[in-house]
Amino acid sequence: MRVVLQRVRSARVTIDTRVTGEIGIGFCLFVGFTHDDGPAQVDWMAGKISGLRLFPDHDGKMNHCLTDVAGEVLVVSQFTLYGDTARGRRPSFIAAAPPEIANPLYEQFLAALRAHSLPVATGEFGAMMDVALVNDGPVTLLLERE
Numbered sequence: 054m055r056v057v058l059q060r061v062r063s064a065r066v067t068i069d070t071r072v073t074g075e076i077g078i079g080f081c082l083f084v085g086f087t088h089d090d091g092p093a094q095v096d097w098m099a100g101k102i103s104g105l106r107l108f109p110d111h112d113g114k115m116n117h118c119l120t121d122v123a124g125e126v127l128v129v130s131q132f133t134l135y136g137d138t139a140r141g142r143r144p145s146f147i148a149a150a151p152p153e154i155a156n157p158l159y160e161q162f163l164a165a166l167r168a169h170s171l172p173v174a175t176g177e178f179g180a181m182m183d184v185a186l187v188n189d190g191p192v193t194l195l196l197e198r199e
Contacts, residue, residue, distance in 0.1 A: 054084070054085070054090045054098055055197050056082050056084050056085075056134075056196040056197075057131070057195055058081075058196060059080065059081045059082075059191070059192065060190055061076070061127075061187055061189055063076065063187050064076050064185065065185050065186070066129060066174075067183045067185070068177055068180050073176055074175045076172070078122060078124050078125070079119060079126055079127070080124065081126075082126060082127065083131040083134060084129065084130055084162060085130075085135050086150040086155040086159070087150050088154065089199070090158055091158070092161060098165075098196065099165035100165075101198075102119075102166065103118065105119075108122045125173070126166055126174070127186075128159075128163060130179065133146070135149035136149070152178075152179060155178075163175060
């Protein structure tokens with residue numbers, strides 16, 4: 054499981070002209086799954102994200118987590134996180150989990166984040182989406198759990 058986490062001031066997902074998810078301060082998470090992922094990876098990742106201290110305290114140090122700042126999470130499915138560009142010019146996505154594996158894991162991930170009392174907005178699994186965000190910092194992390 055791979056997650057690209059961006060600390061944001063705001064973020065929004067639009068499909069055609071319909072806004073499917075929108076948040077203020079928080080994390081925009083781009084999430085991808087591989088064939089061997091399961092509940093253990095999903096639960097670990099949700100716990101890790103809920104506790105990450107990436108928001109500044111009064112001294113400007115990253116000491117606050119999402120709940121400390123009443124932050125929200127926008128989750129966007131992104132199979133291209135498992136794109137392999139080692140050979141040729143067209144990425145291979147063979148390592149990405151197929152939709153019948155990835156979609157249930159995506160739904161489990163959303164539920165796991167909500168179980169940590171995080172407000173969660175989403176894109177739409179498998180859809181072509183426009184994602185707009187204001188990266189705060191910028192702060193961007195790549196999280197991975199095998």
